[in-house]
Amino acid sequence: MGAGYTYYIVSARVLPKAMRKTAEAKRLLRSGAAKTAGEAARLAGISRSVFYKYKDDIRPYYDQNADKLFTIYALLEDRPGILSAFLGVLAQHGANILTINQNIPVNGFAPITVSIRTEALTVDLPDLLGRLSTLEGVANTDLLGTE
Numbered sequence: 001m002g003a004g005y006t007y008y009i010v011s012a013r014v015l016p017k018a019m020r021k022t023a024e025a026k027r028l029l030r031s032g033a034a035k036t037a038g039e040a041a042r043l044a045g046i047s048r049s050v051f052y053k054y055k056d057d058i059r060p061y062y063d064q065n066a067d068k069l070f071t072i073y074a075l076l077e078d079r080p081g082i083l084s085a086f087l088g089v090l091a092q093h094g095a096n097i098l099t100i101n102q103n104i105p106v107n108g109f110a111p112i113t114v115s116i117r118t119e120a121l122t123v124d125l126p127d128l129l130g131r132l133s134t135l136e137g138v139a140n141t142d143l144l145g146t147e
Contacts, residue, residue: 015058021046022054030126032133032140059126068118069098070125074132075140076112078105082137083112089135093128094120109139 012020025034025044034040041051076082083102090097096117103111121128125143133141 018046018050019054019058022051023058023060025051026055026058026126027060030129030133031142032138069115070118071113071115071144072129072132073140073142073144074112074114074138075109076102077137077139078108078110079137082135083110085135086112086132086138087114089131090114090116090128093131094118094122095128096120113144 012023021044025037025040025046028034028040028043029037034043037051037055038048041048044051074086076086087097087100096119097114098117099113099115101113118125123131129141129143132138
């Protein structure tokens with residue numbers, strides 16, 4: 001996705017199935033449900049070659065102008081410093097943390113939701129989720145939506 005391209009916002013229903021499934025594979029990678037591109041492609045029902053063909057040209061649309069509030073869900077290991085590191089990445093990239101809700105850990109993992117304001121983000125939202133999901137002790141991340 002570089003200079004010289006023209007971009008459009010279109011409904012997913014008019015996209016070819018391969019592109020929709022590539023977007024799903026990217027979501028699986030971001031959320032941690034798949035650890036590799038090959039696994040994500042298989043889970044989404046496409047070949048790795050289809051994934052690599054479209055991966056740089058399809059992204060989910062987040063309306064950054066609609067209130068700029070998002071809620072992130074994560075599943076964190078119950079160990080000292082994991083939540084702190086998670087919140088540190090949010091702060092490092094300009095997310096303004098509005099609320100944090102952490103439930104009691106079960107089987108060594110604690111679910112959390114963090115609501116953030118995004119107008120000062122230094123990275124796009126999918127990139128931020130990707131960075132969070134690669135932290136040690138973070139088992140899963142997902143965007144719950146706008147508020």
